[in-house]
Amino acid sequence: MENKEIKIPTISVIGGIGQGKTSLIEALWKDSSVMKSDNGVVYYSVRESIPGRGNMDFQIKELPSIVYSLQKEWFKNKSILKEIASSEVILFLVPASSFGYKQEISFFRELIKSDYHTNQHVVICLSKSDYLLLDDNCKNVELNSVAKLLQISNTLYNAFSKDLTQESFSCDSIIPVSVPLDWNYEMLKEKLWEGVIEKTNETTFDKKAPTIVIAGKRGCGKSTTLNEIWGLNLPTNKAVACTKYPMVLNVPLMIEDTKVFVNLVDLPGIAESLDADMQYIEFYEKYIDKASILICLSQADTRAYKQDEMFYKSLMDNKILTQNTQIILGVNQVDLLFKSKENPDGIDLNATSVDDPLIQGKIDDYYGNVYSKIFANMPNVSRNDVCVYSALLKWNLQSLEEMIKEKLLLNKNN
16 A cells, blocks of 8 residues: 655635635735736645644635626636636635625536536635625724624525535635735634645545544643654644644554555544534544544543543444444553652653553553443453553653554454
């Protein structure tokens, strides 16, 4: 199995004449390089720091403006339609001050029903929202204008969702923006990032390959663990949630002298907040359902397992986590067990073995008092599936890697 080359994801920006495509792109991505083509498409090369993903390269394609009264002619331009077909995301600009939206809805329906809509992630931008937000003197924001924007969003969602069946399209996919007011850029960017990352993950994910998923609370060291085992460079920061979107990678693993590529999925942290859990639940369900191995990661210096218990029991109750899934119970940051006021730097773990009574006591606490109950109906989960290590100090990581290989072989033989 060969590693897959990932193409640079693209966002196609479409809209009518005078709806602010160029000004919006230049406001969102000031430092992008620009290149024009013979078919009227303007390409912007963008490198952007995305929370939880680090720097990502992608391309913005500004397509020629739509003349709605001549939209049939627009759809005859095959080179333009091919640009849309090769994109991961479609950003459709609709002016907030439009009357009735009949032309925009008619165009959108024809696009969605065409062969050039290849299930791209769709985001609707209510451009020029300042026309509704500001009073007649263009100085103050009118409170009732926010209600107007919400009403427009609901109207457009009801109209567009009749033809668009993708699960990711919701009322939240319709984002009001104002360039003159520098307003609501981040919300639009987050929705575009979501689409770019979702489609990149789908392209990367190999349905024929084994899948390793790592889950756990914020700060337990998921990304650090993967960085150390596979030599990656995923963003890490214990103080904040660095992984806001799933990261899907196709990485090599040597198993019995054979290089095997596996899907590696780094999930956002569980139990960050109620809002975050509601946002992330579809990520958990999507990837844990596909997992050959699920690494349930915790940190050694905690006894707070209630949220973990609720999370994994919910997965089992909903048949997302089944007895066919191989489980590894990871305990990271074991070095913290040895820190105290008298010994603030802890001890040299390289002079310590897994048989140390303090480490064995932590395993008993972790498995015996908590996870043996959570996974009571999972006969393939035992104390032997617990792996304690320190990713930061690179201690006992080899044991985790070997456990992953053993479970992949077990899956293959079964």
